[in-house]
Amino acid sequence: MKQIASFCIDHDILMPGMYVSRVDGDVITYDIRMVRPNCGVYLENGAMHTVEHLFATYVRNSPETDAIVYVGPMGCRTGFYFLTRDSISRQRALDLVRETMDFIAGYEGAIPGAQCSAECGNYLEHDLPGARKIAENMKQVLKNWRVEDMIYPVKK
Numbered sequence: 001m002k003q004i005a006s007f008c009i010d011h012d013i014l015m016p017g018m019y020v021s022r023v024d025g026d027v028i029t030y031d032i033r034m035v036r037p038n039c040g041v042y043l044e045n046g047a048m049h050t051v052e053h054l055f056a057t058y059v060r061n062s063p064e065t066d067a068i069v070y071v072g073p074m075g076c077r078t079g080f081y082f083l084t085r086d087s088i089s090r091q092r093a094l095d096l097v098r099e100t101m102d103f104i105a106g107y108e109g110a111i112p113g114a115q116c117s118a119e120c121g122n123y124l125e126h127d128l129p130g131a132r133k134i135a136e137n138m139k140q141v142l143k144n145w146r147v148e149d150m151i152y153p154v155k156k
Contacts, residue, residue: 011037013153016079016141018097020150026086027069030093030150033079034138042077047130049073049122050111054104054131055080057112059096064088090147098142104135 006021014037021031035041043051056071059082069083084093107128114123 006031009152010155013155015153016138018094018142018145018150019152020090021081021152023086028084028086028090028093030082030084030097031079031152032082032097032138034134034141035078037076037078043073043079043134044127044130045077046125046127047134048077050114050126050128050131051080051104051134053111053113053120053126054107055082055100058100058103062096062099064092064096090150094142094145094147094150098139101135101138101142105132105139107132 009021009031014033016033016035019031019033021029023029034043052071052073059065059068059071062068064084067085067088069085071080071082073080082093082097088096111126111128114120114126117123
């Protein structure tokens with residue numbers, strides 16, 4: 001079988017940040033890399049699950065709601081995929097992720113979509129303090145990030 005594109009990225013040199021993973025027609029897949037791959041530190045399940053709920057809730061309630069396709073965690077627990085339509089610019093996508101991290105870092109209250117078993121398949125496994133810490137870390141990573149930085153690194 002042909003190897004898929006996301007497995008062709010050199011994970012040995014990949015650092016936390018926001019990258020354009022692929023473009024499929026009018027859908028842009030962003031790689032929101034939150035921890036460095038294969039370095040022994042991974043996103044904890046409960047915190048990652050809470051980030052997922054808060055991230056998806058925030059962006060789907062933003063003015064760009066019609067351009068949001070998907071938000072979901074990577075199986076390797078190093079980040080998230082964020083898919084948008086190309087009707088929003090890459091700069092706006094970056095700004096929206098920054099706003100989302102601000103939202104998560106300051107969030108208090110009940111986790112949206114996690115109040116009972118009817119709302120979520122694992123509604124008991126959430127960690128708001130952990131999610132807030134992930135968001136605080138990403139705020140620092142993305143503070144000076146630019147659209148020009150959204151290209152995967154290559155070995156020199």
